[in-house]
Amino acid sequence: MAFDLHGLRNAVTSHGSVARVVVADTAGSTPREQGAAMLVWTDGQSGTIGGGELEYRAAKEARAMLETGGDNEVRHALGPSLGQCCGGATVLRTEIYDMVRVDTLSDDVIARGPGEIPLSVRHLLAAARSQGRQPEVQRLDGWLIEPVVRPQIRLWIWGAGHVGRALTQVLAPLPGMAITWVDTGPERFPDNVPASVEILPAAKPELLVPHAPKDAHHLILTFSHALDLELCHRLLGHGFASAGLIGSATKWARFRSRLAALGHAKASISRIDCPIGDTTLGKHPQAIAVGVAAAILARDTATACRSGVKDNCA
Template identity: 60%
Template sequence: MSFDLDALRDAVAAQGRVVRVVIAAIRGSSPREVGAAMLVWEGGQLGTIGGGALEFAAARAARALTQDRVTQHPLGPALGQCCGGAVTLLSEVYDAARLAATDADIGVIARAVGGADQMPLAVARLLARARDRGQQPEAQLIDGWMIEPVHRPAREIWVWGAGHVGRAIVGVLAPLPDIALTWVDTAPERFPEQVPAGVTVLPAARPEVLVPRAPKNAEHLILTYSHKLDLDLCHALLCQGFAFAGLIGSATKWARFRGRLADLGHGANRIARITCPIGDPALGKHPQAIALGVGAALLRPGRVEATELKEGLA
């Protein structure tokens, strides 16, 4: 888990004062892991620390806070939960001034909590590794200091097309913290009025010219309204390189595309790196059903290979 500084900045900008509640330590069974966090303000919250009763009590207490505090919560006896463990919660009050003073230059946020003062040697060593070697530590509470790596999405996914399926897929993937979404279509009016937070929208009359802007390790989902545009994007991606590319359509569409891509000079092995169809036929052809199937495949452990989505929407 990691410290989502962008989400905190957005919340402070919108709400003014926000309390960040993070699981700093656990003992025994816990509904969430160390580093799981939620943002709480008067009338709302974002994120979850899990546990139902634990989260409700922590959010209620956070709204009354005027200063940081560390609290211990035995989950069974105190809250009537079945976990049987205990969690340590760190609740920190943020406003614009505190946020501006938060040091995240080396990609780690470290601060003393609960009255601790001088930085322990163990913390100094972790920060030195992050600064000198780029080794990011896990979220943890050490000798009265809370250490958290700054959140950086591990995966970049580009969604090409803002039609029904594109909107459904963005809706499924946008809440996931380890995914950075870029959404492309031919004009601003193709996108919904409300785009999920954190999604980068790129309208372009010729979307294929944006392909070189995508990192070579990006993953792509091609879902446009036009077969010609789909083909242009497949061609551009095969020239550019990618970690994964999936194309919506039938087996017949893909057979035609394979022939056209071959005519454009792409070899069979390279063309086979594109997955078509996508989705899970057992879930049906409704846009949300397709989105669930695609999302599940993308979230399977390990690299998404072409074979994982091959038996998709026919």
């Protein structure tokens, strides 16, 4: 888990003062792990610290704190005091943020606690920064330390139809995901686009390909086979980390032939995955989105393990 600074900034921009409730510490069996967080504002919330009575009370207390300001930390014994099946205990830290406070936050690691920063925390932060690695979420000498979410996956979704909408809703909440969503006009997008998603309406989406980072991942699922083909053609000339195309085996066979006729090598064409998702799950938009999300998470975990970013890899 990590501190989603981008998500917090977007929430404060949209709703004014926002309470962030984070699981600061745990003991025994608990609904969520240390570092799990939710954002709460006057008439809504996002994220979860595990649901149930704990989350209900925490949200209620957070809304009361929006009126009074300040920060708070409370230990909850889940069984005795809340009647939840988990037998452990959770320490929740609630902090109130406006844009002035958000702008004071570090963009790599956020550490806070009582009094002067302890020498142990100074050493931990210095070591992490010198090694270019983020520390784990932890409590150290009374201070809570959270790494800030870094966008690790830059994903461009081409098309705002049923599958594009399902993909965005499933993928947007994942930490480290930076999504750019493209279609031919603003009317193509739903009203409830997640705040973390950048939408790019363009009459000719293919002209945006040069603006995509060369290490971006792409999912192509527009309303037009001709546009799908043009996007594949331009991405093959531009470069990408991965690319997936929605469609059948017949569609992909035709596309392979046409891309070859446009001068692309067989090895390059084979870098595009078609169909996307897990075909055993079916063709429902949400089923496709679940399959795509699972593949992205598996690939991201494997990459992090190879690079040494993630600990406890099998």
